[in-house]
Amino acid sequence: MSNTDIINILMVDDHEMILEGYKNVFSNISSESKKFNIETSTNCEEAWKLVNDKIFDVVFLDINFPVIEGSKLISGEDLGIKIKNEKPLIKIVILTTLEDKFRLQNILFNINPDGFLLKGETNSSELIKCIERVIEQPPYYGQKISKILRSGVNHKLTLDKTDRSILYQLSLGSKNKDVAESVNLSLRAVENRKRKLKEIFDIEGGSNKQLLEKARESGYI
Template sequence: MNHINILMVDDHPIIIEGYQNVLIATKQDDQTLHIDTANNCDEAVTMIEQASKKYPYDVCFFDISLPGSEDGKYTSGEDLALLAKKLMPRSKIVILTMFNESFRIHNIIKEISPDGFLIKSDLTSMELADGFKQILKSPPYYSSTVSNYMKKTISSDIYLDDINRKILHLLSQGIKTKSLNEYIDISTSAIEKRKKQLKVLFFC
C-alpha cells in the first residue's frame, strides 16, 4: 500500500474540503492518503516543523494569500513553501492561487520552482486529480495559465536581466512606478523603457 502524507494550507476551509474530496475520490486503489490541513501560517509552520522531524509530508499544497504568522516571519504561502523546501527537501510543493498576473507567476516560479502550480480560476476537479497524479510521478505540473506564460517567456527574445527581475519583484510588492528609482539606481525614463519591454514579454 502506498501511503501518502499531504498538507493542505488555505484560509477557506470549504476550499480545502473540496480538494480533499477530489483527491480521495480519485486516488488509486493502492494509495492511502493522510491529509493534514491548516488555515493560516502559524498552524502550517507548526505542522511542517513537527512533520519534518518524523514523517515528512510527501506533498504540500499552499495557497499564496494567507493570514501571516503572529511573529511576522511568515506572511504568505510563498514563505511556507520555502520553509517546507528547507526542512523537507524531498516533499513535492504545489502552489494554488487566485493570482494570475504574469509578474506574480514569474516570481513564484523563480523563487520556489514548485512541482505543481495551479491557478484556481483554471481548476476543475479533473485537472486537480490529473495534476496530483503527475506531480507524484513526473513533476512539474502547471495549469493552463502558467503553461501559457512559460511558453511565452521561453519564446521571447527579451532577456530578463537582474534589473528587470528587480523591477518585477518590486512591482509585485506593490511599489509604484514613480518610486522604483528609490530602489534601483537607474533613471525614471530608463525604468519606463524597461517596463514597456516587460509588457511586451508578459502582457501581449
C-alpha cells in the same frame, strides 16, 4: 501484508470551503492501492509547525494569506521557500488565484514548485492529473499558467524576501527608519531597495503610495 501506497498531503489555504473541496476530491480517488491522507491548515505559521512535526509527501500551497502579527512568514511564497530550503524532499504544488505575469514569474523563480495551478482552471480532474504527475514525474503546470510563463521570464526582476518585507512594512504605514529596523538593513539600504522596486514597477520617482498600489495590483501585499 498491505500493498497500499500512502500519500501524505498538507493543503494550506485560508478558505475552509476550498480545503473541504480538496479533501473530497482526494477522498473520492483513494483506493486499495493508493490512499491519500489529507491534513489542512489555514495559515502559514501553523502549516510550518505541521511540516516540522509530521511527514508529508506533498504540500498544496496558496500564496496570499492574512498576515499574522509578528509572523516571519508573510505569504505562502515565504513558506514555500522555507520548505524547499529545509525540507527538500517535500514536493510543493502552488494553487493560486494570482494571474499577474511578473508575480507568477517570481513565484516560479523563488520556489521552483513541482506543480503550479491557477484556481480558476482547476477542477477535480485537473487536480487528480496534477497529483499523479507530481508524485511520479514532476513538474506539472496547468495549461493557463504554462501559457503565462511561456510568454517570457526575466529573472533580473525578481523580488526577494527582503523586498517583500519592505513592501509589507510600508503597507502598514511604517516609516523608513522603522522599516530598516524590521528588515535589519541600514536606512540607506532601504532607500536603495525602494528605488529598485519603483524601477521594477515602472514608477521611477513615484511616491510610496504609488509603489504600494502597484504591489497590490500584482498580488504582493
